Amino acid sequence: MNDWQIPVELSGSERFERLVNSIRDYAIYLLDRDGHVASWNAGAERFKGYTASEIIGQHFSRFYTEEDRAAGLPARALRIAAETGTFEAEGWRVRKDGTRFWTSVVIDPVLDETGRLIGFAKVTRDVTDKRAAARALLESEQRFRLLVQGVRDYAIYMLDPEGYVTNWNRGAQAIKGYAAEEIIGRHFSTFYTEEDRQAGEPARALRVAIEQGKYEVEAWRERKGGQRFRAGVLIDPIHDEEGRLIGLAKITRDLTERWQAQQAVERARETMAQAQKMEAVGRLTGGVAHDFNNLLTIIRSSADLLKLPTLSAEKRDRYVDAIAQTADRAAALTSQLLAFSRRQPLKPELFDVGERLAAMQPLIQTSVGPTIDIAIGAGEGTVVNADRNQFETAILNLVINARDAMPAGGALSLTPGIVDALPAARGHGGAEGRFVAVRIADTGSGIAPDTLEKIFEPFFTTKALNKGTGLGLSQVHGFAKQSGGDIDVQSEPGVGTAFTLYLPQVAHVGALQPLSERIGDRTMATRRVLLVEDNEAVGQFARSLFEELGQIVTWVQHGEAALELLERAHDKIDLVFTDVIMPGISGLDLARSIRERWPALPVVLTTGYSHALAAEQDHGFPLLRKPYSVEGIVEILG
Structure with a gap:
């Protein structure tokens, strides 16, 4: 027989008695009709401290506290059990040693076969720990409620799964204006603006919170009186122990003052930026005028010198070259400004840096004057792929x-x-690789260390007002970086300054032909060119330029006239050369009309203001920028 088996020879009552006596977590015992203890199990002895011999025959009221006995609670418990069939309660009881413990008590009447009351069955359990935990939880919940209710800077409240308000803290009342009795039971969409409700934003907020675990946004909400405020909103779903959604926690903060402060800061920034912009424009305008006047001085002086009857042929060629090159410098200055504002991309081409420096010597000498000695060194293999105009600028x-x-x-x-x-x-x-380095060194006043750190910043200048744009060195730096190179500077006050411009070298390039040779070697067929140019002076010049190159030119001054001519004789035109900015139909629209109606007829666009095409980078037409040169015209004529 196993230890846990009850002997079969025991009677049913003996088995039941042994079962009851083996239970230690419950006090299970019998009372007679008057409340005296008639039996006592091991659980009763463990909870109450009495052995069976000490307590059987004693009245059960001795387990009650003095105050409960004085209030007649033991007799009332037996009366209720007898009258209603059961008595169930929780309360303090007293052990043999006088200590108290919290019990859960059930008293049932015991009847004989005739239904006569013969006693009571009493079951008691020590639930002191359970009560302590419940009280701790209750106190924690009370403290949490007090905490939530005490918060006034945040609206903290609960929603049911459909979005109806189930509780409301003081912060919610302070921010939204509703008392708890006014809002509990109403849908939280009450706080949304009409346009947000129409757009379905409340439902979307609940959906996002439930599906993604959180919904967070900053948006406009409405107070009780309809006044709007800027709110920071957070919604979190709440699930029970089994993972079922039981509601949502919603926290709202009034951010109106912060938002207004941010708007004020933004307005102040915009005002400051506009002021800085106007200051920069003023400096830029004066500086550009200064730089253009320098270039015009060279052109005017060279033109005056060309009038001298005693001028030698060598000097005449030099001054003609100076005029041409200075005109290129003026065009490059405009190009520089547009490139700086990101409205004109660089146009890389192969050229030899040493040759360009040598060709620039007359212009450089004219620019610096006779009091400065110039030395230009020779370079070998100094070919780069960069924007030549930007390099020279x-x-x-x-x-x-x-x-x-x-x-x-x-x-x-x-x-x-x-x-x-x-x-x-x-x-x-x-960076690795071979670079062409151009070192420009002077014996001037040098640059102070604190100034040296700022010289490449846009609009920074140490020159007097209207004595430079402040774009010069920033243009050099931007050109170098866009071309894959860099610029460095060393300077010592009172000794001089050396700038070194680095550009990636292009190796294995054959000899580059001068412009005159490239033009002379080019065989150009005579073409019938339709020139569209609204400016009369530019139109006459362009017509002369084309005719000098052996072309047949028809000149009209607006796009409508060009379309009328092409309607009559498009088969007699080989090339359309049109300005972009013109009154009426623009050159780009004219080109598109021609491509649609006569797709085989080539069109070349020309403009001096590339912003006109800034948003049309993929227009698909060849573009020749003003001022165009003989070389540019030769290139398009092919």
Whole structure:
């Protein structure tokens, strides 16, 4: 027989008695009709501290507290059990040693076969720990409720799964204006603006919170009186132990003052930016006028010198070249401004840096004056792929800065060369590869260390008002970086300054032909050109230029006239050359009409203001920028 088996020879009553006596977690015992203890199990002995011999025959009221006995609670418990069939309660009881414990008590009447009351069955359980935990939980919940209710800067409340308000804290009342009795039971969409309700935003907020675990937004909400406020909103779903959605927690904060402050800061920023913009425009306008006047001085002086009857042929050619090159510088200055504002991309081409420096010598000499000695070194293999106009503008900017640093005269050297890697410059990392390096060094006043850190910033200048744009060195820096290179500077006050411009070298390039040779070698067929140009002076010049190149030109001054002519004789035109900005139909619209109606007829666009095409980068037509040159015309005529 196993230890846990009850002997079969025991009677049913003996088995039941042994079962009851083995229970230790419940006090199970019998009372007679008057409440005296008639039996006592092991659980009763463990809870109450009495052995069976000590307690059987004693009245059960001795387990009650003095105050409960005085209130007649033991007799009332037996009476209720007898009258209703059961008595159930929780309360304090007293152990043998006088200590109290919290019990759960059930008293049932015991009847004989005739239904006569013969006693009571009493079951008691010690639930002191359970009561303590329940009280701790209750106190915690009360503290939490007090905490939530005490918060006034946040609206904290609950929603049921459909979005109806189930509770309401003081912060919610302060922010939204509703008392708890006014809002509990109403849908939270009450707080939304009419346009948000129409757009289904409340339902979307619940859906996002439930599906994604959180909904967070900053938006406009409405108070009780209809006044709007800027709210920071957070909604979190709440699930029970089994993972079922039982509601949502919603927290709202009034951010109106912060939002208004941010708007004020933004307005102040915009005002400051506008003021800085106007200051920059003022400086830019004066500086551009200064730079253009410098260029016009060279052109006017060269033109005056060409009138001298005693001028030698060599000097005449030099001054003609100076005029042409200075006109290119003026065009490059405009291009520089447009490139700086990101309205004109760079146009890379292959050229030899050493050759360009040599060709620029007359312009450089004219720009710096006779008090400065110029030395231009020779370079070998100094071919780059970059925007030639921007390169020459960069060199001219550096040369003019050197001139201004030597008002009493000095020496200026321009030395091209090759380096095997791009060195680190001004805290920037270097780069591998071969680079053409052009060193422009002067013996001027030098640059102070604190100024040296700022010289490449846009609009920064140490020159007097209207004595420069402040764009020169920023243009040089931007050109170098866009071309894959960099610029470095070393300077010592009182000794001089050396700028070094680095551009990636292009290796294995054959000899580059001069412009005159390229034009002379080009065989051009005679074409019938329709010139569309609204400016009369430019139109006459362009017509002469085409005719000097052996072309047959028909000139009209607006797009409508061009379309009328093409309607009659499009088969007699080989090329349309049109300005972009014109009154009436624009050159781009004209080109598109021609492509649609006569797709085989080529169209070339020309403009001096590339912003006109800034949003039309994929227009698909060849573009020649003004001022165009003989070389440009030769290129399009092919």
